Amino acid sequence: MNARIIEHPILGKIEKGRLVEFSYNDTKLNGYEGEPISAALKAAGVMVHRHTQKQGAPRGVFCAIGRCTDCVMVVDGKANVRTCITPLTDGMIVQTQYGVSAKNHQGAEERS
Amino acid sequence: MRKINDRSRDLGAFVPADDDQMIICRCEEITKGEIRQAVHDGMFTLTEVRRYLRTGMGLCQGQTCGKLVKGIIVRELGTAPAELEPAFSRVPMRPIEMKVFANEQEVQGDE
C-alpha cells in the first residue's frame, strides 16, 4: 500500500513541501522538504533506523515526537539525530546508525 | 519506617523469571532481570537503580522507562507505588549540542 495519505476524509488533501532527493545508505530516495526525515523514510518503506550498541537490535520510530530518541540515525555525518523531528532537506545524507556511529565508522576522527 | 529505608530487609532469594531478558530501558538496553537483581543488591530506589545500572540515563533520560522501572522495583520490594519517587529530572529537558549550549545569545530589542 502507499504509505502516503493523498486525501484524508477529514483533513482533505494533504499539503506537502517541495519534493527533494536525499540519500539513505547510498540509495537515492525522495521526500518532501520540511517533513520529518522519519516520514520520508516510512513512505519509502524503511523501518529500521538503527541497531543498538549492546545487542545490535533493530530500532525504529517509537514515539514520533522526539522524546524517546529511538529513531536516531546518522544524519549528515552526525550521530544520534532524532529523525522524527528533524526536517528533511535537499541532499541530506541519512545513514543507519550502529551503536553510536554509522557502520564501519569506528572512532571519532571519522565523525565530522 | 518505610520499606525502602531499611536496607537490611529480607527480600528472599533472587528467583529468575521467564521474562528477565526483556529490555526495559530502551536507550541503555537494561533488562528486567538486571533491574530485579539490582533490587536484591540493595538498590531500593529509582535513583539508586539508575546510578547502578544506567536505567534512564540514556538519550531520553528515562522518559520512556521511568514508570516501568518503578513498577518492577515496587513488585520486587513488595512496597506501595507511592513510596517510590521518580529519579531526578535535570536540565536540559532535551539533548543539546555542546556548541549550541555554549552559544548564549542576548535577546535583542523589544521583540
Next chain:
Amino acid sequence: MKRYDLIVVGAGPAGLSAAIEAAKCGLQVIVFDENANPGGQLFKQVHKFFGSKEHKAKIRGFRIGEQLLVEANQLGVQVVLNATVAGLFQDKEITVRINDGIYHYKGDTIIVATGASENATAFEGWTLPGVIGAGAAQTMMNLHGIVPGSKVLMLGSGNVGLVVSYQLLQVGCEVVALADAAPRVGGYGVHAAKLTRTGVPFYLSHTIIKAEGSDCVTGVTIGAVDKAWKLIPGTEKHFAVDTICVAVGLSPMAQILSAAGCSMEESQSKGGYVPVCDEYGETSIAGVFVAGDVSGVEEASSAMIEGRIAGIAVAEYLGFIDKTVLTQKTLELESALSTLRQGMFAIENRGKILEKTDEGYDVSLHLLQKGYLTEEEVMQYPGVTKQQGVHAVIECSQNIPCNPCQDACPKQCIKVGDNITSLPVIDEAAVCIGCGLCVAACSGQAIFLVDENYEDGYASITLPYEFLPLPAKGNAGWALDRSGQKVCKAEVVKVNTASAFDRTNLLTIKVPVEMAMKARFFKGGDCHA
C-alpha cells in the same frame, strides 16, 4: 535579561488558552514550544470534541487549535516555535534553545503547560520497529500524512486507543484487533461502538504475549489473562500485523518542574508525578503556575479551561486585575470545568464498576466487554424510541459530559437538560424532520435516523460516515450490525455532504424493515460474493 509578564511553556490547548486570557488582561506574553507546529496534540485530533458549547463541543480538535492560534495572535501573544525550553531556574529564569543558540528569559510569572507523554508497556519484542505509541500513529497520519501501517493491533481501550483506532481506519489501515488487559473498555462506549460496527474485534482481558519479527514486526500473539493478570494457557491468538500500537495511558510531563525544585506528589488519579498546586494552578514556587495535563491527565477540553483559569490568576498575581475580578471570572470557568469532570468517567469514578447510569438505567456489560450494545440493551435507553416515520435513535448509554445533540436539533426533539452528563431523551411529542444535524453533531457518532416506513418492507437508516471513498447514491453493499457482522444487503439511497456537517457525511441506506434496529454501518462491495 529579556523579561515578560508571562512566559508560557507549551503551546498546546492549556498554554494557548492561558496566554489568551492573560493577554486579554493586558499582560505581555510569550509562548515557547519545542514543536514546529503549535496546538500541542490538538492538531492531531481530527475527531469532534465532547462537552457543551462553552467547551467547544462538536468542533474538531485541529480546528480548535486553529481558533486558539488566531485568537492568540490577535491579542499580540508571541508564539515562538521550534523553541525548546531547556530548564527553569531560580528567579523564574528559563533558558530556551532556539536554532543554534541558548537564550535567557525571565518571566514575572511562568505557566508550565507541557502536557503529558505516553506510557510504555513492555512485552517480548516491544522494541521492534513497528511497535509504536498510539500518539506516534496519530502524529504520523494526522500531522505528516503518513499511514503508520497496513495491519494494526491496538493495545489499550482507553479513549486514546479507541480514537486512534478509528483514525487508523480513516486513513485506510486495517485494525485487526483491539486488546486490553483490563476486563472492561476504559474509554467512552460510543468511541468503542463506532469501531466495532466497522468490524474491529475487541479482546478485553487480553494482553500481548509477543511481538514477532526479526527486523520489524510481522505478527503478534495475544492471550487471555485471568483476574490476577496471569496468562491463561491455551488462549493464544495470533495476528499477522506490521504495526502494534500501544495506548496504555498518559503521564504528566512535569520534569522541568521537578528539576526546578517544585514540590511534587505521586498521584495515581492524576496519572503520575505531578506538581503540588492550588486551585489556580500555582505551584510551590511563587509565580510559577501549571495548567493542563502536566498537573493531571484529563481531556483537552479541561486543559483549555485550566489554562484560562491560570491565565487569569497570573493577571491577578501581577496586579493587572483585582481579586474580585479574579473570583468573578474564575467562578464561571470553574463551573464549566466541574461539568466536564462529572459523569461516569469522572476522576472519582476511575477504577469503579458502575452498574447503573445516573438515571437508573442498566449499564451495558456487553458494551464494556465487547465494545457494542446488543439490540435488546439499546431499546432501554431514553434516546431510543419506536416511532412512525423518520426519527432519531440515540444509542447513548453512558453519562458523559456532552450535549451538542440537544443544541443541534431545530425541533427540540432531543433533551439533555442542564446536567450535560445526562443521557439524551427523545421527546416523542416533538416532530423530527430528518435533517440529520444531530447525527453529524454527535461527537460519539451514536445517533442514527431510522425510518421504518421508508418503503413498503424497507426501512431507511441514516448514519454518520467519515471514510473515503465516500459511497454514492445507488451503491450496493452490506449493512453491518453493531458488532460489525454483515446482516443484510443494503443500498445507498442518499449521501448528504452538507458543509454544516463538517465532513461527517450522512449516508442513508435502505435495508429490509426488520433490520431497522440492527443495521448500523455500511460496507460497499459485491453483494453476490
Next chain:
Amino acid sequence: MSNTADTVIIGGGIIGAATAYYLALQGAKVIVLEKSDHIGNGGSSRNGGGVRQSGRDPRELPLVMYGVNNLWPKLSDELGVDVEYVQEGNLRLGKTEQHLNILRGLTERSVACGLDVKMINAKEAQEICPYLSDEIIGASWCPTDGHANPMLATLAYYRKARMLGARFITGENVLKIKKIRGHARQVITESGVYEGENIILAAGYDSRPIMATVGIDVPMTQIALEVLVTEAQPQMFGQMLGTAMADFYGHQSKHHGSFIFGGTSGFEDTNKDNGLPVTASLTAPCTCRGIMKYFPLLQDVKIVRTWSGWADIAADQIPVISHVEEVPGLIVACGFTGHGFGIAPTVGLLLSQLARGEQTVLDLTEFRYDRFKTKI
C-alpha cells in the same frame, strides 16, 4: 532489629559506605544512617570521578597515592562490581606560557612528594591524546592517575558492606549526638535512637550542625559544583583531563562512552540556592565553552544532563579525618573540599582503623579537627 552496633556511621556517602565495608570486613557490627532516601546522594554520586594524584595538595597526596597503589586497582574484584576504574593517566593542559608556569609549579610540588609526574610538550600530549586542540602548547602528565565511576564505586561499597551485614538505614535524619557519661554514644534521629561504641560523622557539610550538638566545629563552607554528561560516543581516550586554569575537568566513561565534565562559572562562591543543589543557568554553557577550547571536536556532541552537588569546603582546603579526643568516641570525617572521591577508599580504610583503635596505615596528623589556627 537492634539499634546498637560497634560503630554508628552518620552519612551514607562513599566515605560512610567504604568505612562500613572495611569495618564489616573485620567482623564489626555497623549501622549507617543516611538522611536522604538514597545511598550516596551527595557529592559521592555527583562528582567528576577523578582518581587523581597530580595537582593534589601535598598533605593529601599520601592518601590518594596509597589508594592508587593498594586499593583502587583491585576494587572492582574486591567489591564484585565493575567500578570502571581506568588508570590511563592525567593530562593537565595549558595553552599559554602563563598556563605552563602554573603547571610547572604544581608538578614540582608533586615530584617533591615522590609522585611520577612531569611536564610534556604539545607533541607528546598529542601522542597521548590525539583529539586535543592544536592550541595546546604543553601539559603536565601523570601516568598513574585515572578515573572511576563515582556512582558505582559508592554503591559497590554499599552493596558489599550490606552483604557483609552492615545495616544501612536511609531517610534517617540525625538530630544530635548524645554523650552518655562523657562518651559519645547515642545518635538521636527523628525516629529513634542508635547506639555505638563509637560514632563516625561523615555527613559532608551537614556534619556541622550535628557536631555542634556536642560542641565541636570544623570551619567550612558549602558550595554547589556542577557536572554535565554527554550522549555516548565511540571510545576516544582514557585519560583524566584538567586544565591549568581549571576551565573544566573530566573524562570519557569506560564502556558507555559518554563524557563527564565538571566546570565552573566563577560564581560558585556566591551563587544562591533554593535549599537544593540546583544548577545555575550560566554554568553549563560556560563549561561547554571551556571544553570546546581544548576539544573543538566535541562541539557537536550533545549534553543530555547537568547536575549540581554540594561540596564541603574546609577553611584550609583539606579534610578533617580525626578522633575528637575532647568528645571520646567521636570520629569526624568531613571537609573533603570537592576532592574526596579519589581518596575515599583510603579514608574508609583509615576510619575503620580509627574506629577499631588500630594503628592507621598512614599518619593523620595533618587532618586533625583542631588544626585550624588564626592568620596572625
